[in-house]
Amino acid sequence: MKRIEVRLSVSVVAPLLDVIREMANSLSENLAVPLQIDDLDEVMREAWVEDLQREQNADLDFLLGLFDEEFFRDGVIQLDEETADRVIRASAAVRLRLRSERLPDIDESMLESGDVAMNELPESRRNVFLCYIFLATLQELIIQHLEMGESKS
Amino acid sequence: MIGVESRTSTAPELATETETRLAGLWHVIVINDPVNLMSYVVMVLRKIFGFDDTKARKHMLEVHEDGRSIVWSGEREPAEAYANTLHQWHLSAVLERDETD
Numbered sequence: 001m002k003r004i005e006v007r008l009s010v011s012v013v014a015p016l017l018d019v020i021r022e023m024a025n026s027l028s029e030n031l032a033v034p035l036q037i038d039d040l041d042e043v044m045r046e047a048w049v050e051d052l053q054r055e056q057n058a059d060l061d062f063l064l065g066l067f068d069e070e071f072f073r074d075g076v077i078q079l080d081e082e083t084a085d086r087v088i089r090a091s092a093a094v095r096l097r098l099r100s101e102r103l104p105d106i107d108e109s110m111l112e113s114g115d116v117a118m119n120e121l122p123e124s125r126r127n128v129f130l131c132y133i134f135l136a137t138l139q140e141l142i143i144q145h146l147e148m149g150e151s152k153s
Numbered sequence: 154m155i156g157v158e159s160r161t162s163t164a165p166e167l168a169t170e171t172e173t174r175l176a177g178l179w180h181v182i183v184i185n186d187p188v189n190l191m192s193y194v195v196m197v198l199r200k201i202f203g204f205d206d207t208k209a210r211k212h213m214l215e216v217h218e219d220g221r222s223i224v225w226s227g228e229r230e231p232a233e234a235y236a237n238t239l240h241q242w243h244l245s246a247v248l249e250r251d252e253t254d
Binding site for chain 1: 196
Protein backbone atom coordinates (compact mmCIF):
# COMPACT_ATOMS: atom_id res chain seq x y z
CA MET A 1 0.00 0.00 0.00
CA LYS A 2 1.27 3.46 -0.94
CA ARG A 3 2.47 5.61 1.95
CA ILE A 4 2.29 9.37 1.83
CA GLU A 5 4.27 11.60 4.13
CA VAL A 6 3.44 15.28 4.18
CA ARG A 7 5.65 17.73 6.02
CA LEU A 8 3.89 20.86 7.20
CA SER A 9 4.94 23.98 9.05
CA VAL A 10 3.63 23.62 12.61
CA SER A 11 3.69 27.39 13.13
CA VAL A 12 1.52 27.93 10.03
CA VAL A 13 -0.92 25.08 10.68
CA ALA A 14 -1.44 25.47 14.44
CA PRO A 15 -3.49 28.71 14.28
CA LEU A 16 -5.71 27.18 11.59
CA LEU A 17 -6.78 24.20 13.66
CA ASP A 18 -9.36 26.20 15.59
CA VAL A 19 -11.00 27.18 12.29
CA ILE A 20 -11.07 23.52 11.17
CA ARG A 21 -12.53 22.47 14.55
CA GLU A 22 -15.21 25.16 14.36
CA MET A 23 -16.23 24.01 10.87
CA ALA A 24 -16.15 20.34 11.92
CA ASN A 25 -18.55 21.20 14.76
CA SER A 26 -20.80 23.06 12.39
CA LEU A 27 -20.78 20.04 10.06
CA SER A 28 -21.47 17.49 12.78
CA GLU A 29 -25.20 17.53 12.04
CA ASN A 30 -25.19 18.99 8.55
CA LEU A 31 -24.00 17.60 5.27
CA ALA A 32 -21.45 19.77 3.45
CA VAL A 33 -23.52 19.27 0.29
CA PRO A 34 -27.26 18.95 0.91
CA LEU A 35 -28.92 16.02 -0.79
CA GLN A 36 -30.54 17.24 -4.01
CA ILE A 37 -32.37 14.11 -5.07
CA ASP A 38 -36.02 15.02 -4.73
CA ASP A 39 -37.86 11.84 -5.50
CA LEU A 40 -36.21 9.44 -3.03
CA ASP A 41 -38.72 7.80 -0.75
CA GLU A 42 -38.63 9.05 2.81
CA VAL A 43 -37.10 5.91 4.37
CA MET A 44 -34.35 5.82 1.76
CA ARG A 45 -33.64 9.54 2.17
CA GLU A 46 -33.28 9.20 5.93
CA ALA A 47 -30.96 6.21 5.55
CA TRP A 48 -28.84 8.07 2.98
CA VAL A 49 -28.51 11.20 5.08
CA GLU A 50 -27.64 9.16 8.17
CA ASP A 51 -24.94 7.20 6.31
CA LEU A 52 -23.51 10.28 4.62
CA GLN A 53 -23.44 12.15 7.91
CA ARG A 54 -21.71 9.27 9.70
CA GLU A 55 -19.06 9.03 6.95
CA GLN A 56 -18.55 12.78 6.90
CA ASN A 57 -18.09 12.88 10.68
CA ALA A 58 -15.62 9.96 10.57
CA ASP A 59 -13.59 11.77 7.89
CA LEU A 60 -13.56 14.99 9.92
CA ASP A 61 -12.54 13.15 13.10
CA PHE A 62 -9.69 11.56 11.19
CA LEU A 63 -8.53 14.90 9.79
CA LEU A 64 -8.51 16.52 13.22
CA GLY A 65 -6.80 13.46 14.72
CA LEU A 66 -3.82 13.97 12.41
CA PHE A 67 -2.78 17.06 14.30
CA ASP A 68 -1.72 15.29 17.46
CA GLU A 69 1.33 15.47 19.74
CA GLU A 70 3.45 13.70 17.15
CA PHE A 71 2.53 16.28 14.53
CA PHE A 72 3.44 19.12 16.87
CA ARG A 73 6.78 17.40 17.54
CA ASP A 74 7.73 16.43 13.95
CA GLY A 75 5.48 18.51 11.67
CA VAL A 76 4.70 15.41 9.64
CA ILE A 77 1.46 13.63 8.81
CA GLN A 78 1.54 10.10 7.45
CA LEU A 79 -1.19 8.60 5.32
CA ASP A 80 -1.96 5.52 3.30
CA GLU A 81 -4.36 5.41 0.35
CA GLU A 82 -7.47 4.91 2.45
CA THR A 83 -6.66 7.59 4.99
CA ALA A 84 -5.54 9.91 2.17
CA ASP A 85 -9.07 9.63 0.77
CA ARG A 86 -10.48 10.53 4.18
CA VAL A 87 -8.28 13.62 4.43
CA ILE A 88 -9.08 14.96 0.97
CA ARG A 89 -12.82 14.35 1.52
CA ALA A 90 -12.77 16.03 4.93
CA SER A 91 -10.82 18.95 3.48
CA ALA A 92 -13.47 19.32 0.78
CA ALA A 93 -16.22 19.33 3.41
CA VAL A 94 -14.49 21.99 5.52
CA ARG A 95 -13.73 24.16 2.48
CA LEU A 96 -17.35 24.00 1.31
CA ARG A 97 -18.48 25.03 4.79
CA LEU A 98 -15.92 27.82 5.03
CA ARG A 99 -17.11 29.17 1.70
CA SER A 100 -20.78 29.15 2.65
CA GLU A 101 -20.45 30.23 6.29
CA ARG A 102 -17.39 32.40 6.56
CA LEU A 103 -16.40 33.56 3.07
CA PRO A 104 -19.69 34.02 1.21
CA ASP A 105 -18.94 37.57 0.10
CA ILE A 106 -15.55 36.97 -1.49
CA ASP A 107 -15.53 36.93 -5.26
CA GLU A 108 -15.35 33.45 -6.79
CA SER A 109 -12.44 34.23 -9.11
CA MET A 110 -10.45 35.70 -6.22
CA LEU A 111 -11.01 32.60 -4.15
CA GLU A 112 -10.07 30.33 -7.04
CA SER A 113 -6.84 32.17 -7.75
CA GLY A 114 -6.08 32.76 -4.07
CA ASP A 115 -5.51 36.39 -5.06
CA VAL A 116 -7.07 38.00 -2.01
CA ALA A 117 -5.43 41.03 -0.43
CA MET A 118 -4.81 39.68 3.06
CA ASN A 119 -4.20 43.10 4.58
CA GLU A 120 -7.66 44.19 3.43
CA LEU A 121 -9.32 41.33 5.28
CA PRO A 122 -10.26 41.90 8.90
CA GLU A 123 -7.88 40.02 11.17
CA SER A 124 -10.61 37.65 12.31
CA ARG A 125 -11.03 36.43 8.73
CA ARG A 126 -7.38 36.06 7.78
CA ASN A 127 -7.06 32.66 9.40
CA VAL A 128 -10.34 31.62 7.80
CA PHE A 129 -9.00 32.44 4.35
CA LEU A 130 -5.60 30.90 5.13
CA CYS A 131 -7.36 27.74 6.27
CA TYR A 132 -9.33 27.62 3.00
CA ILE A 133 -6.05 27.89 1.04
CA PHE A 134 -4.16 25.50 3.33
CA LEU A 135 -6.73 22.72 2.90
CA ALA A 136 -6.69 23.19 -0.89
CA THR A 137 -2.90 22.92 -0.86
CA LEU A 138 -3.09 19.79 1.29
CA GLN A 139 -5.59 18.26 -1.14
CA GLU A 140 -3.37 19.12 -4.13
CA LEU A 141 -0.30 17.61 -2.46
CA ILE A 142 -2.06 14.37 -1.62
CA ILE A 143 -3.65 14.08 -5.08
CA GLN A 144 -0.24 14.63 -6.70
CA HIS A 145 1.29 11.92 -4.48
CA LEU A 146 -1.49 9.50 -5.38
CA GLU A 147 -1.08 10.25 -9.11
CA MET A 148 2.69 9.83 -8.91
CA GLY A 149 2.26 6.47 -7.20
CA GLU A 150 -0.21 5.49 -9.92
CA SER A 151 2.16 6.34 -12.77
CA LYS A 152 4.99 4.37 -11.11
CA SER A 153 2.94 1.21 -10.58
CA MET B 154 -59.87 -9.72 7.68
CA ILE B 155 -61.04 -6.51 6.06
CA GLY B 156 -57.73 -4.84 6.89
CA VAL B 157 -55.83 -7.69 5.29
CA GLU B 158 -57.96 -7.49 2.17
CA SER B 159 -57.42 -3.76 2.01
CA ARG B 160 -53.64 -4.16 2.20
CA THR B 161 -53.46 -6.86 -0.43
CA SER B 162 -55.45 -4.76 -2.87
CA THR B 163 -53.45 -1.51 -2.50
CA ALA B 164 -49.86 -2.78 -2.17
CA PRO B 165 -49.50 -4.00 -5.77
CA GLU B 166 -50.91 -0.71 -7.03
CA LEU B 167 -48.37 1.25 -5.02
CA ALA B 168 -45.57 -1.02 -6.18
CA THR B 169 -46.60 -0.62 -9.80
CA GLU B 170 -46.83 3.14 -9.43
CA THR B 171 -43.30 3.28 -7.97
CA GLU B 172 -41.94 0.96 -10.66
CA THR B 173 -43.47 3.13 -13.39
CA ARG B 174 -42.17 6.32 -11.82
CA LEU B 175 -38.64 4.95 -11.60
CA ALA B 176 -38.59 3.01 -14.88
CA GLY B 177 -36.62 4.11 -17.93
CA LEU B 178 -33.24 5.70 -18.46
CA TRP B 179 -31.80 7.95 -15.74
CA HIS B 180 -28.90 10.38 -15.95
CA VAL B 181 -26.48 11.05 -13.09
CA ILE B 182 -25.54 14.71 -13.38
CA VAL B 183 -22.71 16.44 -11.53
CA ILE B 184 -23.44 20.09 -10.75
CA ASN B 185 -20.75 22.76 -10.57
CA ASP B 186 -19.71 24.21 -7.24
CA PRO B 187 -17.33 27.12 -6.75
CA VAL B 188 -15.17 25.35 -4.16
CA ASN B 189 -13.92 21.93 -5.18
CA LEU B 190 -10.62 21.92 -7.04
CA MET B 191 -10.48 20.79 -10.66
CA SER B 192 -7.88 18.14 -9.77
CA TYR B 193 -10.18 16.90 -7.01
CA VAL B 194 -13.17 16.58 -9.35
CA VAL B 195 -11.03 14.69 -11.90
CA MET B 196 -9.76 12.33 -9.21
CA VAL B 197 -13.26 11.64 -7.87
CA LEU B 198 -14.70 10.94 -11.33
CA ARG B 199 -11.84 8.55 -12.06
CA LYS B 200 -12.34 6.74 -8.77
CA ILE B 201 -16.11 6.42 -8.96
CA PHE B 202 -16.69 5.79 -12.66
CA GLY B 203 -13.33 4.31 -13.65
CA PHE B 204 -12.82 7.03 -16.29
CA ASP B 205 -9.38 7.51 -17.79
CA ASP B 206 -7.75 10.88 -17.23
CA THR B 207 -8.91 12.33 -20.57
CA LYS B 208 -12.56 11.42 -20.05
CA ALA B 209 -12.55 12.60 -16.42
CA ARG B 210 -11.05 15.95 -17.50
CA LYS B 211 -13.64 16.32 -20.27
CA HIS B 212 -16.47 15.90 -17.74
CA MET B 213 -14.77 18.16 -15.20
CA LEU B 214 -14.46 20.93 -17.81
CA GLU B 215 -18.09 20.46 -18.81
CA VAL B 216 -19.11 20.87 -15.17
CA HIS B 217 -16.87 23.92 -14.82
CA GLU B 218 -17.94 25.63 -18.06
CA ASP B 219 -21.56 24.53 -18.52
CA GLY B 220 -22.45 24.11 -14.86
CA ARG B 221 -23.31 20.40 -15.22
CA SER B 222 -22.28 17.19 -16.90
CA ILE B 223 -24.03 13.87 -17.42
CA VAL B 224 -21.48 11.40 -16.04
CA TRP B 225 -23.50 8.19 -16.20
CA SER B 226 -26.80 6.94 -17.65
CA GLY B 227 -28.72 3.78 -16.97
CA GLU B 228 -31.27 2.22 -14.63
CA ARG B 229 -32.51 4.04 -11.58
CA GLU B 230 -31.00 1.81 -8.90
CA PRO B 231 -27.33 2.04 -9.95
CA ALA B 232 -27.91 5.74 -10.72
CA GLU B 233 -28.93 6.24 -7.08
CA ALA B 234 -25.84 4.37 -5.90
CA TYR B 235 -23.58 6.60 -8.01
CA ALA B 236 -25.29 9.75 -6.77
CA ASN B 237 -24.83 8.56 -3.20
CA THR B 238 -21.11 7.98 -3.76
CA LEU B 239 -20.72 11.42 -5.37
CA HIS B 240 -22.31 12.91 -2.26
CA GLN B 241 -19.84 11.01 -0.06
CA TRP B 242 -17.17 12.94 -1.97
CA HIS B 243 -19.10 16.20 -1.54
CA LEU B 244 -19.89 16.69 -5.20
CA SER B 245 -23.40 17.94 -5.93
CA ALA B 246 -25.31 15.41 -7.98
CA VAL B 247 -28.86 15.12 -9.25
CA LEU B 248 -30.74 12.39 -11.07
CA GLU B 249 -32.78 13.24 -14.15
CA ARG B 250 -34.95 10.95 -16.13
CA ASP B 251 -34.26 10.80 -19.87
CA GLU B 252 -37.29 12.38 -21.50
CA THR B 253 -36.19 11.89 -25.10
CA ASP B 254 -38.40 8.80 -25.68
